[in-house]
Amino acid sequence: MLDTKLIHSLPKLPTPILTVYLDTNPANPRNQRIPSGARIWLKSRAKVLAARSPRAEQKLFREQVERVDKFLRSPAPRERGMVVFAGPDVWLELPLQVDVEDELHWGRPSLTQLLWLLDEHQPSGVVLVDRSGARFFRFWLGEIEEDAKEFFRLDISQWRKKHLMPPAQPGMQKTRGSMRDVFEQRVEAQFARFFRDAAEKIAAWVQREKLRPVFIAGPNESVEPVWAALPKTLCEHAARVKGFSGKITPAELQQRIAPESDRWKRAYELAVVNKLLAQSNGRRAVVGMDETLANLQQGEVRELVVVRGLGGKLRQCVRCQWADRSADPACSACGGERRTIALRAALPELARENGVTVEVVAGEAATKLRAAGGLAAWLR
Numbered sequence: 094m095l096d097t098k099l100i101h102s103l104p105k106l107p108t109p110i111l112t113v114y115l116d117t118n119p120a121n122p123r124n125q126r127i128p129s130g131a132r133i134w135l136k137s138r139a140k141v142l143a144a145r146s147p148r149a150e151q152k153l154f155r156e157q158v159e160r161v162d163k164f165l166r167s168p169a170p171r172e173r174g175m176v177v178f179a180g181p182d183v184w185l186e187l188p189l190q191v192d193v194e195d196e197l198h199w200g201r202p203s204l205t206q207l208l209w210l211l212d213e214h215q216p217s218g219v220v221l222v223d224r225s226g227a228r229f230f231r232f233w234l235g236e237i238e239e240d241a242k243e244f245f246r247l248d249i250s251q252w253r254k255k256h257l258m259p260p261a262q263p264g265m266q267k268t269r270g271s272m273r274d275v276f277e278q279r280v281e282a283q284f285a286r287f288f289r290d291a292a293e294k295i296a297a298w299v300q301r302e303k304l305r306p307v308f309i310a311g312p313n314e315s316v317e318p319v320w321a322a323l324p325k326t327l328c329e330h331a332a333r334v335k336g337f338s339g340k341i342t343p344a345e346l347q348q349r350i351a352p353e354s355d356r357w358k359r360a361y362e363l364a365v366v367n368k369l370l371a372q373s374n375g376r377r378a379v380v381g382m383d384e385t386l387a388n389l390q391q392g393e394v395r396e397l398v399v400v401r402g403l404g405g406k407l408r409q410c411v412r413c414q415w416a417d418r419s420a421d422p423a424c425s426a427c428g429g430e431r432r433t434i435a436l437r438a439a440l441p442e443l444a445r446e447n448g449v450t451v452e453v454v455a456g457e458a459a460t461k462l463r464a465a466g467g468l469a470a471w472l473r
């Protein structure tokens with residue numbers, strides 16, 4: 094699983110460096126041929142890029158392309174996609190379990206596609222709960238990983254000892270049922286307490302790890318009481334996945350969660366876009382490319398909502414970095430020179446500079462938002 098510390102270190106990689114994004118999905122027919130479509134694409138794109146690279150760097154560039162090609166020739170199993178950063182003293186490969194588009198860059202490390210992928214795939218959580226305990230999993234970029242330190246076991250071995258011992262003074266205990274009934278009631282009370290404790294632990298974990306949504310998974314008899322004990326605000330970003338045993342393996346759990354996760358995300362995105370469109374009066378929210386970009390750069394935006402794969406070009410001032418769609422060759426703020434830049438490249442940077450979270454939407458939400466300019470935002 095990707096590590097956020099590693100991601101933050103990427104902009105500091107020494108230059109020049111080769112950045113390769115590749116669709117290596119074994120299910121893609123192009124990758125079932127030999128040589129694979131990924132290798133063919135890399136070779137042909139490298140030719141184009143070599144022609145544009147500084148003469149002094151040509152040899153270095155070819156060496157790095159060759160290293161990546163050698164890696165692709167090795168018979169290791171492939172993920173759906175990958176990113177490689179390769180330089181004379183650097184080799185960093187990030188396998189990705191999500192769809193990646195082929196890209197090749199030379200010079201500075203190119204993080205644009207990675208930033209979009211990270212915005213699109215926020216980490217979510219899965220808590221597998223049954224009567225033996227609760228296990229905590231992070232679900233991110235198509236991978237699942239257990240958070241073992243959160244593991245929460247219910248130890249019932251002590252109850253039996255404590256509660257099935259005969260009372261010290263017979264006759265003191267006035268119960269209507271048999272000893273067994275008393276025991277059963279106490280066991281149920283312990284389970285109820287365990288489920289409440291689990292809910293409390295889940296709420297703290299979700300907040301600390303910034304997970305959205307969290308799925309409460311397992312057999313019905315365990316999922317329901319945990320769900321009932323969760324804070325109501327958390328339930329807005331949570332869902333139940335019921336009807337299976339707590340003995341499921343992480344791989345099976347991932348298979349069960351992936352479609353639920355997609356469904357949840359599509360419904361959530363649609364609700365967000367509907368709400369945005371209803372409240373886009375310029376006070377709480379803005380909709381449309383120009384107005385959103387202006388508010389973003391003025392520091393007025395809290396959260397950006399953008400259609401996945403949004404295209405278009407901006408002009409950006411080389412001096413103060415102000416970017417908009419006007420054709421003006423000089424910056425209206427500082428008079429500096431303006432250069433054309435793809436919106437796709439500019440947006441993740443603008444969002445990060447302004448401390449804004451980005452929600453990337455697809456499906457029906459994207460269709461609605463695209464009709465309104467493809468870009469919108471919640472204001473501070």
Ligand SMILES: [Zn+2]
Pocket residue numbers: 410411412413414415424425426427428429
């Ligand atoms: Zn300027």
